[in-house]
Amino acid sequence: MKNRRWIFLFTVFAILLTTLAFADSKTEDLNKMFYEARRDRDASKIQSVIKDIESTPNFDKDSRLLTILADAYLEYGLWGVSDKEKEKTYEKARSYAEMALKIDPRNGRASYIAGASIGRLAQYKGILQSLFMLGDFDRYIDSAIKLLDEKDEEQRLYKTFAYIASGMRYRDVPWPLYNYKKSEELLNNALKLTPNYSNIYLELGLLYVKTGDKAKAKEMFEKVISMPPHPWLVKTHEEAVKTAQEELKKLK
Incomplete structure (x- = not known):
């Protein structure tokens, strides 16, 4: 009887491990599909990511799936x-x-996405409301910079994004007063992390x-023009x- 009980428990445990492994793999x-969609700006692929996640049972209880889904919506909104x-x-x-x-x-990638989304949403609000949104933007972006581990390749890229977003905020937002020195410092921090990302040089x-x-x-x-x-x-x-190229023409 005891042997049967142990066999049953072992079987349940093995099934559970297999299920978890399958979920992690998915x-x-x-x-990976999201990264490919962003790389190529492939609308059908990014739509597939959104559809697959939103049709996954209990996706709203999984921080990782929610993060990928949020990232897909943020990116899809851009283009x-x-x-x-x-x-x-x-x-x-x-x-x-x-x-x-x-x-x-402690999800640094989600913190970045939340902050970046607020930054984009501020463009559609009135001046007063967009200024009130700065506090949430700063809180999320600063948290992302603190949480993301630059030793991890994926997290390093998102930390780079967070530094860029913060650098643009100090360059472009008049309140508090433009702080170009702070902007340059933050953008150079991004450059140290990912020197092969052309958008940093552009900003x-x-x-x-x-x-x-x-x-x-x-x-x-x-x-920007010369680098791969x-x-x-x-x-x-x-x-x-x-x-x-357009900015160079203006400088001539």
Whole structure:
């Protein structure tokens, strides 16, 4: 009788382990698919990620799945939907990221996505309301910078994104007063983490345009044009090159 009980318990345990392993494998496959969709700006692939996760039972109880879903909505909002759909798409990104953080408050990637979504949403609000949103933006982005581990390849990239977002905030938002020195410091922190990401040089170039340093701005824009793309962000690089070329024309 005891042997049967042990066999039964062992069987249940083995099934549980197999189920968990399958779930982890599926999650990683979805994460990989998201990265591919972002790299290539593949609308059908990113839609598949969203559909697969939202049709997964109890996905709203899984911080990792919620994070990937939030990231997919944030990215899709940037280039995959019409202008009238953007605000609603960013709202979903923020909502799912905050749900992920309620489950796992130390989820640095979700903190970044929540902050970045708020930054995008602020564009659709009035001046006063967008200024009130700065506190949430700062809280999430600062938390992401603290939580993300630069020794991990994925987390290092998201920490880079967080530094860029914070650098742009100090460069472009008039309240508190523009802080170009702080912006440069934050963007250079991003550069130390991921020197092969062209968007950092682009944002530095735009900063130097604001400070009136045309020589440095030109150097940054030329760097964007001449460098190869980050392997995970190919289409993002192509867009950065176009912007850098346009900015160079203005400097002549």
